[in-house]
Amino acid sequence: MTTQTTQTLAEGVECIDTGLYRPQLAASYLIRGGDRLAFVDTGVARALPRLLAAVEQQGLTPEHVEAVIPTHVHLDHAGAAGALMAVCPNARLIVHPKGAQHLIDPSKLTAGATAVYGAAEFERHFGDLTPIPESRVEIAEDEHRIDIGGRVLRFIDTPGHANHHGCLFDERTRGWFTGDTFGIAYPEFCTSAGPWLLAPTTPVAFDPPAWQASLDRLLEAKPLCAYLTHFGRVEDPAALVGQLRGSIDALAEVALREEDQPEAGRLARLKCAVTDTLVAAAQAHGVRMAPDQISEWLVVDRELNAQGLEVWLQRRRKQREAAA
């Protein structure tokens, strides 16, 4: 199969398909200002050749890469950061304060991802993480500004999906690079009603109220578009946000229905309920695939969402016990 790996989405915004699992699942963005480049999200370590090919397509070299900016340190977003830094001598890694340590010493990320995905899957799809020297790491606090050849990216802290998550606003195209904060919109589920958004409630820091507040902040900028890591550009975020807010609420509700139920077997029940909820939402959006097929496209998401909801319930129990 020949698939176009890189697509221009706006002036100086290239969307690179990092090739995780299937086409158009996980993007990396290459942003250009003058003859300077920045990557926002990198895909998994195995994506490195595709990232470098995109640089070459610009008629530039890895020396022109000034910044590597993962929105957060989950591996589909930051897995290639270390490998990329190793071949881009002038780049600095710009990262949320809560994510930095995990890219300097990726051993916990490897262990965490192995726990979530299993060792065989980790090896097969992700590839080894390369540590990044601390001296090359720049911490992005809220409202950090990054200048890429005169093109300004504004970083804001956006907890909710992960507590080490930030989004970047590109003033030039008035678009947000949203990582997972603006949800997931796979092209396969786009209908005449537009893209279908779902909330990834991935372990370990799902936080519904924080997430809703992060969405408020994204909208404050009056964005024209959002560049989603999963996957591509969507228009008019203000018109789409209701879907995502509904998905966050519906998935939280799925978990809360299980809150006082026995923990034995709960994860399996959550998986079923997450699947039913997502399939029903896709159908309500006008997706005409059979339920089994919808569920198959979402095979990784429903697994991660159920695990994340289980972790959230356990955190809520600990908080209640601590308060008692």
Ligand SMILES: [Zn+2]
């Ligand atoms: Zn992701």
